[in-house]
Amino acid sequence: MEKIARFSISLEIELSKKFDLWMKKNGYNNRSEAIRDLIRDRLVEDEWKDEEKEVVAILSLVYNHESRDLSEVLTAIQHENYQLVLTSTHIHLDKHNCLEVIIMRGQAGQIKKVANKLLSQRRVKHGRLVMTTTGKNLV
Ligand code: NI
Structure with a gap:
C-alpha cells in the first residue's frame, strides 16, 4: 500500500x-x-x-470530406509519422462532416509538431489536442 x-x-x-x-x-x-x-x-x-518526455495525446479533427484532397493530406501526415500514431478512428457525422480521432504516443515535441500540422490544414473546421500522460510517473 x-x-x-x-x-x-x-x-x-x-x-x-x-x-x-x-x-x-x-x-x-x-x-x-x-x-x-x-x-x-x-x-x-x-x-x-519537456520536448523529449514520452507522453500520450488524443487529437480530434472535424472536417468536410468533400474538401479537395483534405482526407488524403490528413492520412499522408499520419503515415509520415506512423511511429507516433497508435490508432485512428473515423466517424461520418453526417453526409458531409467527418470526425477523426487520432491517438498518439511519443515525444512531446514531436507530437505537438504533428498535431499542429494536422490542425492547421485549411478546411479543418475544428480540432483539439488533449495532452495526457502515459501514467508511468504518476501515482
Ligand atoms: Ni467520413
Missing part, C-alpha cells in the same frame, strides 16, 4: 469558498481527491513542457 503524507494548508476564506464551489461543479465531494487531481494535472502539464 502507498504511504500517505498528511499536511494541512491555509487558505483565504474567499479562495477556500471558490475551491469548494469548483469542487461541487466538478463532481468532487472529497477535498483530498480534488487536490490530488489538481496536482496530477499540473505534473502532466509539466511533462509536456
Whole structure:
C-alpha cells in the first residue's frame, strides 16, 4: 500500500469558498481527491513542457470530406509519422462532416509538431489536442 503524507494548508476564506464551489461543479465531494487531481494535472502539464518526455495525446479533427484532397493530406501526415500514431478512428457525422480521432504516443515535441500540422490544414473546421500522460510517473 502507498504511504500517505498528511499536511494541512491555509487558505483565504474567499479562495477556500471558490475551491469548494469548483469542487461541487466538478463532481468532487472529497477535498483530498480534488487536490490530488489538481496536482496530477499540473505534473502532466509539466511533462509536456519537456520536448523529449514520452507522453500520450488524443487529437480530434472535424472536417468536410468533400474538401479537395483534405482526407488524403490528413492520412499522408499520419503515415509520415506512423511511429507516433497508435490508432485512428473515423466517424461520418453526417453526409458531409467527418470526425477523426487520432491517438498518439511519443515525444512531446514531436507530437505537438504533428498535431499542429494536422490542425492547421485549411478546411479543418475544428480540432483539439488533449495532452495526457502515459501514467508511468504518476501515482
Ligand atoms: Ni467520413
